[in-house]
Amino acid sequence: MMSVSLTNLRAGEKGKVHAIAAGKYATKRLYEIGFNTSAHVTVIKNDAGPVIVSINGNKVALGRGLAHKVMLAKDQ
Amino acid sequence: MKTKRIALVGNPNSGKTTLFNAITGANQHVGNWPGVTVEKKEGSFTYRGATYDVVDLPGIYSLGAFSEDEIVAMDYILTDDADVIIDVIDASNIERNLYLTTQLLEMGKNLVIALNMVDEAEKREMKFDVAAMSRALGVPVVPTVASRDNGTEAVIKEAVKAIERKRVYQNPLTYSDNVSHHHEHMVELLEGKDLPYPPAWAAIKVIEGDSHVISRIEASTDDATVLNGITEFHKFHSSDNFELEIVDSRYAFAHRIAEQTVKRPPVEVVTLTDKIDKILINKYLGIPIFALIMLAVFQLTFAIGQDLLGGYAAALVEGLGVLIERFLIWAHSPEWLVSFMIDGVVNGVGAVVEFVPLITVMYLLLSLLEDSGYMARAAYVWDNLMRAFGMQGKAFISMIIGFGCTVPAIMSTRTMDNKKDRMVTMLITPFMSCGAKLPIYSVFIAAFFSDHGGLVLFSLYAFGIIVGLLMAKLFNKTIFKGETSYFIMELPPYRIPSTKSVMRSMWLNVSDFIKRAGTIIFMVVTIMWLLAVLPGSAEPYSQSSYLGRLGTLLVPIFRHAGFGTWQESVALFAGIPAKEAVVGTLGMLYAGQYMEEGVVLVNAVQQHFTSLTALAYMVMVLLYTPCAATISAVARETKSVRWPVAMALYTFAIGWFVAVLVFQIGSLFGFA
Numbered sequence: 001m002m003s004v005s006l007t008n009l010r011a012g013e014k015g016k017v018h019a020i021a022a023g024k025y026a027t028k029r030l031y032e033i034g035f036n037t038s039a040h041v042t043v044i045k046n047d048a049g050p051v052i053v054s055i056n057g058n059k060v061a062l063g064r065g066l067a068h069k070v071m072l073a074k075d076q
Numbered sequence: 077m078k079t080k081r082i083a084l085v086g087n088p089n090s091g092k093t094t095l096f097n098a099i100t101g102a103n104q105h106v107g108n109w110p111g112v113t114v115e116k117k118e119g120s121f122t123y124r125g126a127t128y129d130v131v132d133l134p135g136i137y138s139l140g141a142f143s144e145d146e147i148v149a150m151d152y153i154l155t156d157d158a159d160v161i162i163d164v165i166d167a168s169n170i171e172r173n174l175y176l177t178t179q180l181l182e183m184g185k186n187l188v189i190a191l192n193m194v195d196e197a198e199k200r201e202m203k204f205d206v207a208a209m210s211r212a213l214g215v216p217v218v219p220t221v222a223s224r225d226n227g228t229e230a231v232i233k234e235a236v237k238a239i240e241r242k243r244v245y246q247n248p249l250t251y252s253d254n255v256s257h258h259h260e261h262m263v264e265l266l267e268g269k270d271l272p273y274p275p276a277w278a279a280i281k282v283i284e285g286d287s288h289v290i291s292r293i294e295a296s297t298d299d300a301t302v303l304n305g306i307t308e309f310h311k312f313h314s315s316d317n318f319e320l321e322i323v324d325s326r327y328a329f330a331h332r333i334a335e336q337t338v339k340r341p342p343v344e345v346v347t348l349t350d351k352i353d354k355i356l357i358n359k360y361l362g363i364p365i366f367a368l369i370m371l372a373v374f375q376l377t378f379a380i381g382q383d384l385l386g387g388y389a390a391a392l393v394e395g396l397g398v399l400i401e402r403f404l405i406w407a408h409s410p411e412w413l414v415s416f417m418i419d420g421v422v423n424g425v426g427a428v429v430e431f432v433p434l435i436t437v438m439y440l441l442l443s444l445l446e447d448s449g450y451m452a453r454a455a456y457v458w459d460n461l462m463r464a465f466g467m468q469g470k471a472f473i474s475m476i477i478g479f480g481c482t483v484p485a486i487m488s489t490r491t492m493d494n495k496k497d498r499m500v501t502m503l504i505t506p507f508m509s510c511g512a513k514l515p516i517y518s519v520f521i522a523a524f525f526s527d528h529g530g531l532v533l534f535s536l537y538a539f540g541i542i543v544g545l546l547m548a549k550l551f552n553k554t555i556f557k558g559e560t561s562y563f564i565m566e567l568p569p570y571r572i573p574s575t576k577s578v579m580r581s582m583w584l585n586v587s588d589f590i591k592r593a594g595t596i597i598f599m600v601v602t603i604m605w606l607l608a609v610l611p612g613s614a615e616p617y618s619q620s621s622y623l624g625r626l627g628t629l630l631v632p633i634f635r636h637a638g639f640g641t642w643q644e645s646v647a648l649f650a651g652i653p654a655k656e657a658v659v660g661t662l663g664m665l666y667a668g669q670y671m672e673e674g675v676v677l678v679n680a681v682q683q684h685f686t687s688l689t690a691l692a693y694m695v696m697v698l699l700y701t702p703c704a705a706t707i708s709a710v711a712r713e714t715k716s717v718r719w720p721v722a723m724a725l726y727t728f729a730i731g732w733f734v735a736v737l738v739f740q741i742g743s744l745f746g747f748a
Binding site: 022025026027028029030031032033034036037039042044045047048049050052054055056057058059060061062063065066 | 137138140142168169170171172175200319320323324327340344345350353357359362452456457459460463468469493562563564565566567
């Protein structure tokens with residue numbers, strides 16, 4: 001299993017949260033908002049600006065800097 | 077007997093305030109973005125002859141708080157004595173919402189769950205087994221659609237029952253072996269120590285390393301074994317990270333409940349929201365569309381509020397004025413009373429009241445925007461650009477709120493968990509032109525730019541944003557250095573704004589405007605009138621009146637900006653208590669000066685200004701010192717005297733500087 005950063009996924013691609021390499025607070029925030037370990041994430045939009053993902057159909061926008069620190073196991 | 081208390085707790089944007097309004101009949105502001113409610117709101121209702129207090133709290137994702145608004149909610153949950161908590165859950169986002177529920181259960185709170193917005197979840201083809209959910213969680217679950225008052229009655233009934241029943245403490249969670257092992261020991265240590273929390277929960281919080289809870293535990297006891305035990309534990313496990321393990325157990329629990337009780341379609345339904353978002357937040361179209369929406373708001377505000385309805389309001393005020401004057405003369409009232417009523421009240425306060433249709437339309441349009449779900453998108457499309465100025469997208473929501481009123485805009489910064497971001501946002505919100513300034517622009521636009529009202533207004537607002545961003549950049553380079561915080565924003569589904577909530581929001585703002593006209597504007601205009609007719613030896617409304625002398629002192633300050641008459645200077649001064657008073661004061665002074673019936677303020681303005689000085693004056697009004705309510709809001713939020721004073725002075729300097737620039741450059745190019 002290879003883990004990739006959320007910013008490397010294109011719109012439509014899916015993955016499972018594997019690890020978050022951000023600071024303590026940001027990590028906790030991400031956990032709370034649904035990026036817990038093994039949460040399924042679908043990338044909705046990843047071009048300019050924050051990355052938008054869907055977790056169970058609910059959309060969350062993450063600034064690029066932060067999105068970069070979310071590591072996913074990409075679904076094949 | 078003490079009145080029973082019910083608290084509303086839940087994730088941001090799950091509909092707590094909508095439910096609060098439905099239960100209590102209150103009129104609290106709601107909107108469709110996370111973070112509308114930033115402070116505790118209280119209300120009450122009567123059910124079967126008994127009265128219950130209800131507390132509405134800001135939304136939280138968990139019991140670990142980061143920002144000011146979340147701390148309010150968390151503190152309440154940690155210290156309050158609410159007899160029951162109604163946990164409001166967004167049904168379509170059940171797992172994430174159950175994460176908070178899990179923590180409340182873990183804490184042993186007496187809960188009733190309002191499974192809210194089930195209609196939206198059903199649109200996404202989600203099905204709920206409410207009975208099974210209630211069994212699995214061990215607390216009542218009531219499906220609701222608070223916006224349509226569906227299920228409200230049932231929630232109240234369950235809450236009242238729960239108050240009588242009380243919940244027996246039972247921890248629903250199983251932790252990992254590693255955590256369980258430490259948990260047992262920690263419970264042993266804390267058991268029977270008379271702590272403010274159930275020992276099992278206190279123990280898990282200690283292991284999790286929750287500093288809020290630990291400091292509360294430490295403050296509540298002087299038992300050395302407890303204090304040492306906690307310190308020892310953290311010293312010994314300083315390199316362990318139990319927190320994420322515990323969070324994972326909570327999510328596992330929430331996930332299991334959702335698996336067991338919620339049926340989802342095999343493939344996510346593509347909603348209308350997805351389709352709309354394809355366009356509204358498109359990489360290239362996002363900001364142009366935002367600009368178009370704002371332009372439409374101002375064009376409509378002008379077209380409907382001014383051109384269509386403005387005339388009626390003006391005629392009404394004028395007619396009332398004539399009526400009052402005739403009555404006063406018929407009643408042989410003293411001359412000073414006639415002068416006060418006509419020049420002061422009718423021409424002063426009336427000049428403000430005339431703009432009720434205008435601001436009504438603007439607040440209506442802004443509340444449509446707030447309810448639609450677009451606010452979060454605006455934050456999204458602006459995040460990149462905001463970053464270039466050292467800010468983040470979330471700040472943009474505060475800025476848009478500022479178009480309505482600066483005071484709630486300043487309060488909305490409580491949702492920012494980075495102190496630097498919050499301070500910078502507070503310092504620039506006054507440049508977002510508020511509703512009270514609208515009457516001022518309106519008079520000058522009617523006098524000089526009546527063909528392009530909406531466009532001039534749009535340009536002023538846009539200019540306010542630009543100045544705000546530039547100042548933000550400057551602050552970031554000088555006094556507020558450091559990292560801009562990360563951007564996390566939920567994008568709620570678009571909703572067709574409910575008539576009830578739009579009308580409520582509009583009415584809250586309009587009634588406030590009218591109330592202000594009757595109170596603070598009336599007071600300011602009265603004081604201005606007194607100063608304008610005194611001393612008795614001076615010609616009223618002349619330069620030798622007290623007001624004239626004061627204005628004359630101020631004249632040199634504004635001469636370089638092109639509006640150097642004492643009336644114009646003094647009106648700006650009157651605008652510091654409240655911005656509407658600028659129009660009120662000009663209306664009163666010009667009416668008094670010409671001493672003729674039916675002097676229209678617009679005509680007087682045409683005689684005293686040129687289009688260039690009118691522009692400079694509008695820019696000054698846009699940027700200079702915000703109203704007293706704003707300054708005191710900054711004092712409250714920063715708990716300081718320094719910041720509000722600094723804000724009052726620097727905005728004045730910016731306003732003056734830019735107004736001078738406009739006038740001088742304009743003159744250079746031969747405009748007049």
